[in-house]
Amino acid sequence: MAQRDIHLLLTGDELMSGDTVDSNSAMIAQALSAMGQTVAHKVTLGDDRPRLVAALKQASQDARVLIMNGGLGPTQDDLTAELVAAAAGVALVLNAEAERHVREWCAARSIEPNEANLKQAWLPEGAEIIHNPRGSAVGFAIEVAGTLVLTTPGVPGELKAMLPEVCGRALAVTGGEATQRVRFQTFGIGESTAQARIDERSHDWPEDVVLGFRAGMPQLEIKLTAPANSPELGRCREILAGVLGDHILGEDDITLAAALQQVLRDQGKKMVSAESCTGGLIAAMMTAEPGSSAVFEAGFVTYANHIKHSVLGVDEATLETEGAVSEPVVRQMLAGALARSGADIGVAVSGVAGPDGGTPDKPLGTVWLAWGTETEMHTHKTVLPTDRAMFQKLVAAAGLDLIRRQLLGLPKLPHYFSRRAI
Amino acid sequence: MAQRDIHLLLTGDELMSGDTVDSNSAMIAQALSAMGQTVAHKVTLGDDRPRLVAALKQASQDARVLIMNGGLGPTQDDLTAELVAAAAGVALVLNAEAERHVREWCAARSIEPNEANLKQAWLPEGAEIIHNPRGSAVGFAIEVAGTLVLTTPGVPGELKAMLPEVCGRALAVTGGEATQRVRFQTFGIGESTAQARIDERSHDWPEDVVLGFRAGMPQLEIKLTAPANSPELGRCREILAGVLGDHILGEDDITLAAALQQVLRDQGKKMVSAESCTGGLIAAMMTAEPGSSAVFEAGFVTYANHIKHSVLGVDEATLETEGAVSEPVVRQMLAGALARSGADIGVAVSGVAGPDGGTPDKPLGTVWLAWGTETEMHTHKTVLPTDRAMFQKLVAAAGLDLIRRQLLGLPKLPHYFSRRAI
Secondary structure, three states: OOOOOEEEEEEOHHHHHOOOOOOHHHHHHHHHHHOOOOOOEEEEEOOOHHHHHHHHHHHHHHOOEEEEEOOOOOOOOOOHHHHHHHHHOOOEEEOHHHHHHHHHHHHHOOOOOOHHHHHOOEEEOOOEEEOOOOOOOOEEEEEEOOEEEEEEOOOHHHHHHHHHHHHHHHHHHHOOOOEEEEEEEEOOOOHHHHHHHHHOOHHHOOOOOEEEEEEEOOEEEEEEEEEOOOOOHHHHHHHHHHHHHHHEEEEOOOOHHHHHHHHHHHHOOOEEEEEOOOOOHHHHHHHOOOOHHHOEEEEEEEOOHHHHHHHHOOOHHHHHHHOOOOHHHHHHHHHHHHHHHOOOEEEEEEEOOOOOOOOOOOOOOEEEEEEEOOOOEEEEEEEOOOOHHHHHHHHHHHHHHHHHHHHHOOOOOOHHHHOOOO | OOOOOEEEEEEOHHHHOOOOOOOHHHHHHHHHHHOOOOEEEEEEEOOOHHHHHHHHHHHHHHOOEEEEEOOOOOOOOOOHHHHHHHHHOOOEEEOHHHHHHHHHHHHHOOOOOOHHHHHOOEEEOOOEEEOOOOOOOOEEEEEEOOEEEEEEOOOHHHHHHHHHHHHHHHHHHHOOOOEEEEEEEEOOOOHHHHHHHHHOOHHHOOOOOEEEEEEEOOEEEEEEEEEOOOOOHHHHHHHHHHHHHHHEEEEOOOOHHHHHHHHHHHHOOOEEEEEOOOOOHHHHHHHOOOOHHHOEEEEEEEOOHHHHHHHHOOOHHHHHHHOOOOHHHHHHHHHHHHHHHOOOEEEEEEEOOOOOOOOOOOOOOEEEEEEEOOOOEEEEEEEOOOOHHHHHHHHHHHHHHHHHHHHHOOOOOOHHHHOOOO
């Protein structure tokens, strides 16, 4: 293990029982990442003395910096200060600066510090405090056998406020080489297809540019990481952009809905949705984005057949003869939604989300989509045999993507319809 | 370390960079906990060969069972099968059962399996597969130096579907003591309020019945765990049910929408939604549940003001003088939605979701709700000063809960409106 490694050690019974989802370690990693640092190794343990002692010992052999999170509170199961003192071979002493912080914190709340409050001021001898502007427990920094141990509280708001100092202290000893990153958000291309396309170009792919994937349904994030001084990132970015083509929604954290919102805004257009099987998810995805009122006009969730007729004007005879999951019905749903809303462009979907309702003719996962404008309307049928939640997500996302594609003048039928899977 | 320890090893660069918050380990811990098992030790690493090798070696010394999560995918950085094979001292072979699974999975999607797909069928020699009903990558089970290694995919939906088998295999070797559990799903009561109400009854609370909370926005799960032979669980369950009262939606994994669907179904009634600030989320929450077509008639996402008028018949002068976020507007939205859909009961919401749009008169987070029937309609205003996503979730959930309460004849204004926070 490298001499500049940063390790994390998270403690707390609630992290082991599954009652709490740990978001602190992601917060720490992101703060470090912004400074070009990465976390090499992360261990999570309950409030368990022998295991914590063993983990501290291991980290002091392997890591240059160990960031501990949790266990700084006032209760008996908060063991961090005691165990770090033991590992450093020093006593636990009343730290004057920490005591002043506790007393000031209590005074600001008009309470008399009790024993539990003051326990938080007993720190390993020689430790420097890490200021906590949000809570009564300070963190501290101390060297243990050549490893800088930095302790932080488990309360997310307190941790967040302390991270600049924590990361600064870590960076001061790791030195740290900055990295550069490119993150593309994509839709409609799977990890294996993307990898296969990139592999075709891999004969001249530089070793110091690392490719990574993050499957965030319905999007796939594809990213490149390289040392700050690598001259190759720009070239790799061009290769990747070429390979991913019109699947790219944008960079960094952009969502499919935000990408569509941007295109609509750029073109001064407004959209409408008419949903059956997705039940409002298309509208909800669009309106989850701030600023959606400028581009999203209305959504019609016409779940029952008689509503498709009465609200959107779908012909009753067509519903009877063709069924709700059919090309003429989605076409009429879209036409009705465009006419009733006055929107420029829209999407309509009707399908069999399941788990019941499939027939030999229209099996589970069958969906008809219609998208476009009054004068340029397209339709397509596909089958997505997956569970209800995934089916709804994929269909809603495809609906948004199809509008995006039409507005941008991209090929009418995307790659994912040719493979049938989205 | 005990001989029956269960360890977790999570892999993936996205877990180290802070790009992904790990919810998988909580899911695994909860599933184990339901079987009376706990996770003793958890390590998280990037897609990093030497570190993974070291962690596997350490776990095979310390743990009876090692559950690995991630790294089963089709790309180069998916190292799990290869490294476990090396640790077990066996070759990586094309597993016939896994290959059949991949081919069937591809066939169901009408795609030809490529090399990347088939990579997922190369498993350590002698491994037993763990069936994956949701994805192309199976998990597998193999003994490594006396430690049972169980591998699972990183995609949460796939992991979830595989957990019963994974936990069953773990339990078969750890033995483990059975526990009994009661889990209530609640809405509209906070953890601290629930805890305070329970504390008032704590003088005769038995020691072997453990109370736990799990905040799952918008619901709060409140659970009791006791040894299988404890006679006290029934009594504690009655106390808890009394304390939580009409905040209880049901038991086990029931959602707010499923609870409402059940009440509507029992009473043979159908609902409609008219949404502005929640943008379709009420409809989407209802229709996410299988069977919603029997009870959900239609949803109107009247985002723009002129749509509130043209689609729902809201008076233009009222919109002008009172503004879209006002009592008469939500009342007219609901009346219009009921009339146009023919539904028995419904909810309408209009509010300031932010981040922009607040005024001194109607600050950020202001929302008007109307709910009920043509003859019994109620309205209420509240202020939820939180971020957009949380605001939308809380308002949509309250909308569903208010219909549930009215149908059940519960007090018109729930506890959470008296506190203003939901």
